[in-house]
Amino acid sequence: MAPTTRTARLLLAAGLAGVSLAACVIPAAAQLPPVDPPAPPPAPETPIPPPSSGRLEAPRVVATGTPIPLRGRRATPQSRVAIQIRRSGRWRRIATRTADRGGRYRLRVRPRRLARHYRLRARVAGAEASLPVRVRSRHVTLDAVGDINLGDGVAAVMHQRGYRYPWSGVARRLRSADVAFGNLECAVSRRGSAISGKEYTFRGRPAALRVAARFAGMDVLNLANNHAGDFGPAALTDTLAWIRRFGMTSVGAGRDAEAARRLRVVERLGLRIAFVGFSDINPAGFGAGPSSPGTVVATPEIVRRDTRRAARRADVVVTTFHWGVERSTSPDARQRSLAAAALTGGADAVLGAHPHVLQPVERRGRRVVAYSLGNFVWAAGSPFTSRTGILRLRLSARGVEGARLRRAYISNTRPALIR
Known part of the structure; x- marks a missing residue:
């Protein structure tokens, strides 16, 4: 029977040819030569994105x-x-x-x-x-007004007609400005007692101050005056706290002398406006001490120094004063001296109060001095002290680009614009 396996066939072939079996053995490596695996295809190149300006x-x-x-x-x-x-x-x-x-x-x-x-x-x-x-x-607009009293006769009218009544004739105008500034001539507190021996003492309620902020649009209030401390240091501290709570900024007073002299910066549309405040009418004990609340007492040296520091940190500097003689329609030598100190220090706008009547507004290039803006929200007792207005300043990084006093008249504590 013929062999059927591969080995049998090899033996048969070797025997027939006379060749030894060992010579016919084929190494395994020679039988199946190794085959290299196929090379992987080249990775596609990541395209470089074109430049973009974004x-x-x-x-x-x-x-x-x-x-x-x-x-x-x-x-x-x-x-x-x-x-x-x-x-x-x-x-x-x-x-x-x-x-x-x-x-x-x-x-x-x-x-x-x-x-x-x-x-x-x-x-x-x-x-x-x-x-x-x-x-x-565009220019930033700042509306500046005079004396604001939330106590005394104003408080009596608000009790009858509501907290908004004294502002109802001017609130829309004030809200249209980028910044609204005024002289708050009273304490706002439920604490303290009237200073002994002082003829006039004024105190308002926090609710009235809230309306000044949220309805009338007031932003910055000067406290460097002769009534912020009428009910003692605790009431002054409360006034500072209430102003801050209602989203406004106070200037010219603080918990101590360092805080009182600290400049306040308000920014609108990128324009930094610094406010510094000083009082030249100082009842005994009103000035801030190293560890006691109070106001900033005005001296030419302090005015120059603080205004110069503000000018280094802001685009526009507003220096505010409580000064002058009551019911006088012209600035005196002391007012002019302090205004000159502020201008020398770099003030762009000088805003004054205390005489309770309007005094001149002077333009000096891109700077302005308003010696007195008179009463505003006030129980004015005569036609003379009832004439008032809103001074609108148009501000840029160069200073005061424009100034216009819009006349108003106070009737029953309510100022209204004169058409």
Whole structure:
């Protein structure tokens, strides 16, 4: 029977050829040569994205002359981004900034020329520019008024007609301003007792102050005067706290001398407005001490020093005074001396109170001095002391761009604009 296996066939073939079996053995390695696995296909190359200028973002409105804050996103990472402004029909570079690894960047630019509108865009080399952004520029408005008393006859009228009544003729106007300022000539507290020997002492209720803030739109209140301390240091401390609680800013008084002299900064549309306040009418014990509440006593040296410090930290400085002679329609030598000290220190606006009647408003370039703004929310007892007004200042980073006194008249504690 013929062999059926491969070995049998090999033995048969070897025997027939006379060859030894050992010579016919084939090494296993030679039988099946190794085969290398196929090489993996080459990885596809990651395409390099084209350069991108990304997106530029800016506020819609800024105050005149202030730097414009810009923010960029989705620019080519770590690329140099040029910020361009449209001027005289051409795009001109005004700043550059390097984007971070995420393509983001921030900067502030100040155009050399003032304009009502600016068009800005970002551009990276080799890329199309970003879509332009439009930024509007305008003056910041500050409305300043005179003496505000929430006690005495005003409190009696509010008890009959409501807390809003004294403000009802002027609230809309005051709310339309970016900042509203006045001289709060009373304490606001439920504590304390009237200072002994003082002829007139005034105190109002916190609810009346809340209406001044939320209905009338008051923002900054001067306390450097001769009535903020009428009911003692505890009541003055309460007044400071209530002003802060209702979202307003006090100036010219504090828990101690250091706090009283601390400047207050209010910012609108990027314009930083600093307020400092001083009183030249100082009943005994009203001045702040190293550890006692009170007001800031006015001296030319302190006025210059504090105003100069404020000018270093803000774009516009408003210096407020309580000074002068009651019922006098002209500033005296002391008022002029203190105003000169404030202007020397860098004040842009000087606002005065205490005479209870209007005194002149003087323009000096881009600075203004209002010696007395008279009464405002007050139980005025005569036509002479009932004439008042709202002084509207238009402010920029250069100072006071415009000033206008809108006349008003007080009737039954309620000032109303004269048409």
